[in-house]
Amino acid sequence: MTDPQEARLPDKRQVAASFSRAAASYDSVAELQRAVGAELLAQLPAELAPARWVDLGSGTGHFSRALAERFPEGQGTAVDIAEGMLRHARASVGASQYVCGDAERLPLASVSQQLIFSSLALQWCADFAAVLGEARRVLQPGGVFAFSSLCVGTLQELRDSWQVVDGFVHVNRFRRFEDYQALCAASGLDVLELRSERRVLHYRDLRQLTHELKALGAHNLNPGRPGGLTGRARVLALLEAYERFRDDQGLPASWQVVYGVLRRS
Template identity: 75%
Template sequence: MAETAAVLPDKRQVAASFSRAAASYDAVAGLQRRVGEGLLARLPADPAPSRWLDLGSGTGHFARALAARFPAADGLALDIAEGMLRHARPLGGARSFAAGDAERLPLRDGCLELIFSSLAVQWCADFAAVLAEARRTLQPGGLFAFSSLAAGTLQELRDSWQAVDGFAHVNRFRPFETYRELCEGSGLAVRQLALEAEVLHFSDLRQLTHELKALGAHNLNPGRPGGLTGRARLRALLEAYEAFRTPAGLPATYQVVYGVLQREH
């Protein structure tokens, strides 16, 4: 199934946004921790890989977790955001750190036994290319384990903005069925592929938008409205979002994709 690059943010904007967020990211990354730990739990206990890649390694939290789990392995942390790499290097974990693009990995064929990528590939416009690169760089038997975000993520915020002005203020993500079709057509064997909803709750809208900005994951859509949000529009947004309030607070739903694929030969 063909993908349209225009529906996803420009990669340079993504890199710059996450670079700026490097220092604040870990303090508000509860969802990212939970999802990454869920992905780690999906990895088989053995055999242990001798060389792994943390693809879209960010602050290096999961590179350090992989190093602790596979202490004898040679680990590489790769991210498109130089600011994240500068933050991660002094904290260790991986033996090597490199800037690179998931759609064009700067690695030789068949050099990896595990590619781990948590909440990174949703920013890649060409997921088919990511899968092809995973297949190219994995050894036979090697695993590509990823988590990502699917359409329906932050639907409450999207619907609230839609009621206010109809603009795309919320990042767009590919449908789960597109993930399924691309994975099944990748030449990799699909061992696991699932969609799970994670719902966070916030006391007010400002808390949610502050967290998105601190994560570097605020609106990166091409063609997003520029300039400041006027008070009247903000007041209308608050009123629209209040319709979703539950006893736990204002919900923010993330549609999380988990996949484990294997190169068979």
């Protein structure tokens, strides 16, 4: 199954370049990423003790280190499409090896791993069915694929505010939760858990939010985004539109997070 929306996801070369540039600043603004990854770690089966594990979309290596601490007897491989992130991650103790690779075509041997852990990386993959197929290929029988991702509803306030201003694509697109459900059900993996959860962060102003997105490497990368600088009049119109969402805690930004835990039979 392929959602038409997936064909409009960003080019992965642009994703890799954007996250490579963000490697030095990423950890300073990764509050959501830390919380979501910690929640995903907590959802791993209690009896799981992998001898070989993969941190897929490993970024700066934060969860490679967490996995190494949780499974000290295991051997870990950090995989990321962004060379800049891998260079940053190698400076800290975490995985045993670091590999530049694509989740849709994993540079790993078949039936070689007992855990694939991936937190907030797979939303950038246009072919999620291929990701699931690769997980099934690489996992040993009984192996677990645990992932978190983003779905429709993420940054909805920012998206709605831009719609008031113009018709361009200013906010990254994400697939629907129903597509995750259908694709996981058809993957040949056993679905142990699959759910969606809304998380809301608050910002003092719009500039703080857009600065954070850029520092994360997660600013607008979609086809159809406007080229050149955004005019002052449009920025002022955006600020006015977004202010409608302000509450007692500040300007909200919603993140619709998907959690999945699947096992190879």
